[in-house]
Amino acid sequence: xxxxxxxxxxxxxxxxxxxxxxxxxxxxxxxxxxxxxxxxxxxxxxxxxxxxxxxxxxxxxxxxxxxxxxxxxxxxxxxxxxxxxxxxxxxxxxxxxxxxxxxxxxxxxxxxxxxx
Amino acid sequence: xxxxxxxxxxxxxxxxxxxxxxxxxxxxxxxxxxxxxxxxxxxxxxxxxxxxxxxxxxxxxxxxxxxxxxxxxxxxxxxxxxxxxxxxxxxxxxxxxxxxxxxxxxxxxxxxxxxx
DNA sequence: CTCAACTACTTAGTGTTGCTGACTACCACT
DNA sequence: AGTGGTAGTCAGCAACACTAAGTAGTTGAG
Numbered sequence: 001x002x003x004x005x006x007x008x009x010x011x012x013x014x015x016x017x018x019x020x021x022x023x024x025x026x027x028x029x030x031x032x033x034x035x036x037x038x039x040x041x042x043x044x045x046x047x048x049x050x051x052x053x054x055x056x057x058x059x060x061x062x063x064x065x066x067x068x069x070x071x072x073x074x075x076x077x078x079x080x081x082x083x084x085x086x087x088x089x090x091x092x093x094x095x096x097x098x099x100x101x102x103x104x105x106x107x108x109x110x111x112x113x114x115x116x
Numbered sequence: 117x118x119x120x121x122x123x124x125x126x127x128x129x130x131x132x133x134x135x136x137x138x139x140x141x142x143x144x145x146x147x148x149x150x151x152x153x154x155x156x157x158x159x160x161x162x163x164x165x166x167x168x169x170x171x172x173x174x175x176x177x178x179x180x181x182x183x184x185x186x187x188x189x190x191x192x193x194x195x196x197x198x199x200x201x202x203x204x205x206x207x208x209x210x211x212x213x214x215x216x217x218x219x220x221x222x223x224x225x226x227x228x229x230x231x232x
Numbered sequence: 233c234t235c236a237a238c239t240a241c242t243t244a245g246t247g248t249t250g251c252t253g254a255c256t257a258c259c260a261c262t
Numbered sequence: 263a264g265t266g267g268t269a270g271t272c273a274g275c276a277a278c279a280c281t282a283a284g285t286a287g288t289t290g291a292g
Contacts, residue, residue, distance in 0.1 A: 002205075002209070003248085004127065004131075004205060004206055004209040005209050005212075005213070006127070006248085006278095006279060006280070007126055007127025007130075007248065007249070007278095007279085008126075008127035008128055008209055008210065008213055009127070009213075009278085009279065010123055010124075010126040010127055010248085010249075010250095010277080010278050010279060011120060011121075011122070011123025011124035011125070011126055011277090011278075012124055012213065012217065013278085013279075014123075014278085015120075015217070016216075016217060016220060019217075019220040019221070020220070023223065027240080027241095028240070028241065029239065029240050029241080030240095038216055038219075038220075039212070039216055040216070043279090043280095044279085044280065044281080044282095045240085045241085046241095046242085046243085046279090046280070046281075046282080046283095047278090047279050047280065047281095049240090049241060049242070049243095050242090050243090050278085050279080050280095051278085051279085052241095053242090054277095054278090068239070068240070068287085068288090069239095069288080070238075070239050070240085070287080070288055070289080071238075071239035071240050071241090071286075071287050071288060072239075072240045072241060072285090072286055072287050072288095073240080073241090073287090074239095074240070074241090075240085075241075089118075089120060090120055091221060093118070093120045093121050093124055094124065094217065094221075096121075096155070097121070097124055097125075097128065098214055098217075098218075100132075100154055100155055100156070101128065101131070101132060101135075101210065101214075102214075103154075104132060104135040104136070104154075105135070105207060105210075107139065108135060108138050108139060119277085122249095122250060122251070122276095122277085123249095123250085123277065123278070125249085125250065126248080126249045126250060126277085126278075126279095127248090127249075129249085129250075130249090143269080143270095144269070144270065145268065145269050145270080146269095159250085159251095160250085160251065160252075160253095161269085161270085162250090162251070162252075162253080162254095162270095162271085162272085163249090163250050163251065163252095165269090165270060165271070165272095166249090166250080166251095166271090166272090167249090167250085168270095169271090170248095170249090184258085184259090184268070184269070185259080185268095186258080186259060186260080186267075186268050186269085187257080187258050187259060187267075187268035187269045187270090188256090188257055188258050188259090188268075188269045188270065189258090189269080189270090190268095190269070190270090191269085191270075
């Protein structure tokens with residue numbers, strides 16, 4: 001998708017993954033696949049795994065090793081209480097940013113509506 | 117606002133500034149002030165100036181030095197054709213990302229609506 | 233049995249970005 | 263002369279996503 005997407009994902013990808021985990025626990029490989037399903041087709045596995053390590057170290061998720069039938073054991077990540085708080089904070093930040101950006105977007109296409 | 121906002125601004129701040137310039141040309145100090153007005157209260161001047169240097173070097177804006185009554189000359193930035201294209205690309209990327217994130221947000225609050 | 237392919241995770245190094253904090257410089261007013 | 267607002271610059275830092283390679287298990291073809 002390009003450089004813009006790469007830069008834009010900084011800070012949001014973490015929230016996206018936490019949001020996915022909020023729906024239900026998952027392991028890295030699965031999360032990558034789910035991201036691909038949801039349209040983030042060029043997010044590489046390495047990025048996701050690195051992100052998971054980060055959020056684990058920050059204590060936002062609980063980890064359980066679960067044996068897999070088809071390969072090495074899976075590390076299943078579950079959003080915990082702290083992670084839930086962090087995710088809520090993410091949504092607040094996101095909403096704040098998105099509202100302002102949408103306002104700019106709208107303004108450009110409708111410059112006559114001077115709000116302030 | 118915190119670390120989350122800092123990270124989230126990466127990649128979007130550039131688009132925000134370009135969008136501001138799309139409305140009308142402006143100089144750095146003014147852009148900073150306008151960002152503050154629009155709610156981005158803790159974006160520091162240094163960041164904006166650095167960003168302006170970047171987009172100038174990429175040829176997304178034209179620059180004109182205009183004398184000021186109250187200080188050093190102003191560097192007035194104007195969005196040019198290339199910048200306009202880049203901004204459109206930014207909006208596409210933004211829309212793509214925002215749609216997917218909103219879907220996630222919605223999904224969490226309405227998990228019964230399974231789309232797939 | 234060996235090799236490829238898929239699953240699953242790890243790690244070292246790179247580039248971009250926004251922030252911190254200090255600095256230069258110009259003007260007006262006290 | 264000194265303070266404060268205007269306007270821009272610069273060096274150094276931390277965080278993040280990407281690249282690219284590697285490890286390790288399982289399955290299936292040759």
